[in-house]
Amino acid sequence: MTTLQPVRGTRDFYPEEMRVRNWLFDIWRQTSLRFGFEEYDACVLESEDLYIRKAGDEITEQLYSFEDKGGRRIALRPEMTPSLARLILQRKNTLSFPLKWFTIPQCFRYERMTRGRKREHYQWNLDVVGQPDLTAEVEVISALLTSLEKTGLDASHVELRVNDRQILNGLLSNIGIPEDRHTEAMVVIDKREKLSPEVLDQLLRDVGLDNDQLDKLNAFFSAAEESFAEVGRHLGSHGAATEGLLRLLELLQGVGLRDYITIDCTVVRGLSYYTGTVFELRDRAGKFRSICGGGRYDSLLSAFGGESIPAIGFGFGDVVIQELLAELKLLPELTHDIDFAVLPFSEQQAPVALEVAQRLRGAGFRAGSDFSYRKLGRALQRASEIGARKAVLLLPEELERGELVVRDMAARTEVRVDKEAFLNDPE
Amino acid sequence: MTTLQPVRGTRDFYPEEMRVRNWLFDIWRQTSLRFGFEEYDACVLESEDLYIRKAGDEITEQLYSFEDKGGRRIALRPEMTPSLARLILQRKNTLSFPLKWFTIPQCFRYERMTRGRKREHYQWNLDVVGQPDLTAEVEVISALLTSLEKTGLDASHVELRVNDRQILNGLLSNIGIPEDRHTEAMVVIDKREKLSPEVLDQLLRDVGLDNDQLDKLNAFFSAAEESFAEVGRHLGSHGAATEGLLRLLELLQGVGLRDYITIDCTVVRGLSYYTGTVFELRDRAGKFRSICGGGRYDSLLSAFGGESIPAIGFGFGDVVIQELLAELKLLPELTHDIDFAVLPFSEQQAPVALEVAQRLRGAGFRAGSDFSYRKLGRALQRASEIGARKAVLLLPEELERGELVVRDMAARTEVRVDKEAFLNDPE
Numbered sequence: 001m002t003t004l005q006p007v008r009g010t011r012d013f014y015p016e017e018m019r020v021r022n023w024l025f026d027i028w029r030q031t032s033l034r035f036g037f038e039e040y041d042a043c044v045l046e047s048e049d050l051y052i053r054k055a056g057d058e059i060t061e062q063l064y065s066f067e068d069k070g071g072r073r074i075a076l077r078p079e080m081t082p083s084l085a086r087l088i089l090q091r092k093n094t095l096s097f098p099l100k101w102f103t104i105p106q107c108f109r110y111e112r113m114t115r116g117r118k119r120e121h122y123q124w125n126l127d128v129v130g131q132p133d134l135t136a137e138v139e140v141i142s143a144l145l146t147s148l149e150k151t152g153l154d155a156s157h158v159e160l161r162v163n164d165r166q167i168l169n170g171l172l173s174n175i176g177i178p179e180d181r182h183t184e185a186m187v188v189i190d191k192r193e194k195l196s197p198e199v200l201d202q203l204l205r206d207v208g209l210d211n212d213q214l215d216k217l218n219a220f221f222s223a224a225e226e227s228f229a230e231v232g233r234h235l236g237s238h239g240a241a242t243e244g245l246l247r248l249l250e251l252l253q254g255v256g257l258r259d260y261i262t263i264d265c266t267v268v269r270g271l272s273y274y275t276g277t278v279f280e281l282r283d284r285a286g287k288f289r290s291i292c293g294g295g296r297y298d299s300l301l302s303a304f305g306g307e308s309i310p311a312i313g314f315g316f317g318d319v320v321i322q323e324l325l326a327e328l329k330l331l332p333e334l335t336h337d338i339d340f341a342v343l344p345f346s347e348q349q350a351p352v353a354l355e356v357a358q359r360l361r362g363a364g365f366r367a368g369s370d371f372s373y374r375k376l377g378r379a380l381q382r383a384s385e386i387g388a389r390k391a392v393l394l395l396p397e398e399l400e401r402g403e404l405v406v407r408d409m410a411a412r413t414e415v416r417v418d419k420e421a422f423l424n425d426p427e
Numbered sequence: 428m429t430t431l432q433p434v435r436g437t438r439d440f441y442p443e444e445m446r447v448r449n450w451l452f453d454i455w456r457q458t459s460l461r462f463g464f465e466e467y468d469a470c471v472l473e474s475e476d477l478y479i480r481k482a483g484d485e486i487t488e489q490l491y492s493f494e495d496k497g498g499r500r501i502a503l504r505p506e507m508t509p510s511l512a513r514l515i516l517q518r519k520n521t522l523s524f525p526l527k528w529f530t531i532p533q534c535f536r537y538e539r540m541t542r543g544r545k546r547e548h549y550q551w552n553l554d555v556v557g558q559p560d561l562t563a564e565v566e567v568i569s570a571l572l573t574s575l576e577k578t579g580l581d582a583s584h585v586e587l588r589v590n591d592r593q594i595l596n597g598l599l600s601n602i603g604i605p606e607d608r609h610t611e612a613m614v615v616i617d618k619r620e621k622l623s624p625e626v627l628d629q630l631l632r633d634v635g636l637d638n639d640q641l642d643k644l645n646a647f648f649s650a651a652e653e654s655f656a657e658v659g660r661h662l663g664s665h666g667a668a669t670e671g672l673l674r675l676l677e678l679l680q681g682v683g684l685r686d687y688i689t690i691d692c693t694v695v696r697g698l699s700y701y702t703g704t705v706f707e708l709r710d711r712a713g714k715f716r717s718i719c720g721g722g723r724y725d726s727l728l729s730a731f732g733g734e735s736i737p738a739i740g741f742g743f744g745d746v747v748i749q750e751l752l753a754e755l756k757l758l759p760e761l762t763h764d765i766d767f768a769v770l771p772f773s774e775q776q777a778p779v780a781l782e783v784a785q786r787l788r789g790a791g792f793r794a795g796s797d798f799s800y801r802k803l804g805r806a807l808q809r810a811s812e813i814g815a816r817k818a819v820l821l822l823p824e825e826l827e828r829g830e831l832v833v834r835d836m837a838a839r840t841e842v843r844v845d846k847e848a849f850l851n852d853p854e
Contacts, residue, residue, distance in 0.1 A: 003474055004517045004731070007501060010470035012514055015528065018466045034788045036765045036795025036813065039445045043437035043547060044471060044533070045503075047430055066493035066501075069537050074434060074493075076472075087439055090431045096812060100795065101442065106471070110496050120470060135777050135798040142785060254778045255785040304431070338463045350562050351681045358569060358682040361461045368463025368527065371562040385523060386463065 009119025032102035048073035064110035076108035097130030127313030155259035170238025224265035292316035341388035436546025475500035491537035503535035524557030554740030582686035597665025651692035719743035768815035
């Protein structure tokens with residue numbers, strides 16, 4: 001006998017789970033369209049070499065990859081941005097910039113199964129490509145925060161922690177770390193909340209920091225946690241990097257989203273290709289992992305052999321947000337719903353039931369039928385189960401007279417109607 | 428440098444292709460909902476053993492399978508029905524039958540790349556499970572044909588060829604083929620249009636037919652092509668199998684879909700699990716492969732170790748239908764569209780532009796901005812490219828007076844409006 005379980009780490013979506021998924025995806029899609037973004041997609045399969053990058057991102061270490069029957073190294077995409085870069089470079093001479101694109105791809109990773117983490121999730125991606133200034137940051141962050149409001153979340157539930165990697169670049173330069181080690185150092189710093197201080201210090205020593213540099217780095221983080229004003233003092237001649245962040249805060253204030261924002265100089269995000277602004281969405285209660293993360297990646301396209309094109313975007317997974325909404329009791333109770341359940345009571349009525357349902361659909365209504373010919377009480381119960389607003393009863397005597405009985409399921413009222421008149425103009 | 432091509436046999440969807448895909452999927456989704464079906468989904472990954480069946484279906488021979496890092500045999504699903512069976516069996520005690528479910532999964536196969544065929548496609552699946560009589564056939568076929576009408580196709584463009592495998596079972600029994608060879612014989616008969624008569628005869632000999640039986644089979648097909656009345660004569664005592672098909676025809680007549688239907692006793696469809704009604708959608712001009720195929724599979728769930736549950740459904744791929752619609756010039760010309768393009772003309776106006784766009788979105792409109800600060804003519808050209816109905820011009824003098832200029836892009840007319848009044852009630 002075949003196993004009935006889904007593949008380890010993957011999810012099935014029965015209609016009740018699918019309704020919630022569609023509710024969330026619709027919010028993402030409608031928000032994207034409202035902000036003027038266009039949808040795109042690529043196949044879940046990509047060449048493995050699309051993800052081979054210098055610095056050891058967690059995401060590429062956990063690649064769900066395999067060899068296909070033709071001997072090619074294939075990966076199930078771990079994230080969408082490299083595919084986006086591929087699509088843009090393929091048509092860079094014909095596309096009209098700036099691009100404002102979004103997509104909701106399924107992404108995979110292969111890691112040991114701990115803490116109930118899955119091997120796949122869906123991830124809303126929204127990117128602005130070819131718009132170099134902070135307006136791109138504002139549009140991307142506004143879309144993200146506006147989508148949250150549609151789910152019932154506000155600044156009392158979540159905060160967006162924002163940073164600029166150039167601030168860390170400035171600090172690392174200031175304490176004498178050569179530029180070509182900055183990305184590696186950041187990938188380690190990103191694990192700051194997950195690892196013990198001892199392990200973290202050791203990993204930073206592996207990147208080349210000595211004890212003095214480690215002390216300065218840790219002093220910076222302590223100071224930064226106290227106040228953003230302290231940050232400039234640690235940066236010395238590299239202090240200019242803080243200005244952009246303050247300007248971004250001002251612009252977000254202008255669109256009414258300042259309440260969500262916390263400046264947090266320890267945020268670097270795990271992906272090695274970020275070059276400037278980085279941000280992550282966290283629940284204020286601190287119960288969950290990062291809900292969404294993103295940033296500016298002005299060099300990614302050049303890493304694939306193209307010119308450098310300024311770009312910024314985020315990836316917003318479907319798992320943590322649902323955990324948070326469930327915790328806050330903000331997940332909607334969604335039931336299947338149709339306009340009419342057509343209920344025949346004998347096999348002889350099947351052709352009429354099929355005709356009635358088909359004509360209701362032709363008039364633009366959602367109609368289902370029940371051909372199990374149950375008695376009235378159980379048939380109405382089934383109609384209620386499938387979420388019918390009204391039931392159309394094919395009672396033998398009435399039908400003989402060319403009549404139907406239409407029952408309002410909530411009001412529990414019934415009216416007798418002429419079949420033809422009703423079908424020509426239902427409701 | 429990384430390759431910029433998608434993985435061999437897979438497709439990228441740039442916004443222009445995505446718009447067509449969304450147009451088609453929306454028709455499928457809306458039709459399904461109108462017929463009272465509920466959406467479900469499962470992961471594209473399944474255990475390979477879900478597809479190991481006795482008879483050599485083409486679809487399992489071309490399985491896109493691999494070994495994962497944990498040594499498991501995994502397949503990218505070639506079709507959805509086995510996943511549907513798995514989902515149903517997993518919860519067979521709590522689900523309320525009949526189920527009317529649909530989904531639009533991506534499916535994969537791994538075959539040599541010939542005739543431009545792809546290794547992936549999307550496939551609308553719609554199934555009724557637990558409804559044993561012909562009303563299920565009528566509902567599934569009606570949904571299929573109704574969806575076509577939304578694309579602009581009608582019975583002059585396409586036909587649905589319908590058969591009942593029990594007719595072929597009857598014939599095979601009649602000419603002395605033991606029942607346990609029927610499925611294998613059918614899988615060969617399915618290739619009737621693709622192979623030469625000689626190759627076909629040889630494959631049937633391999634299944635165990637002798638020359639006399641081959642002659643009788645071929646005589647049956649010739650007679651069946653002439654007229655359905657001839658079919659009964661060949662079936663002898665097994666003739667009862669034709670009655671259901673005639674009854675189905677009558678029911679489809681009752682819902683106004685008879686014009687689409689052709690009875691064709693050579694149709695068997697490639698999947699070994701079909702047990703009764705089978706059908707396929709073809710273009711009348713005969714230029715394309717089968718557009719959609721389906722049938723009744725009353726034994727599939729028992730093959731996975733469950734009880735037998737009557738079921739019927741179809742799989743409708745997204746590739747051939749688009750080829751046919753393109754050929755008939757029925758594919759819509761879809762452009763990106765937004766309500767408002769907000770056009771600032773200097774960097775100093777960026778905060779105002781962001782605020783205007785955000786408030787338009789808050790009022791329920793689709794709004795985009797262009798922060799490249801082009802001159803008026805080029806800015807309007809860009810607004811037109813992104814499909815804006817109206818442009819909101821931030822002209823310096825007007826803005827100073829608290830006014831905006833709103834341009835109707837099609838009518839080429841402009842009105843000067845009070846900024847606050849307009850944003851409180853756009854349009």
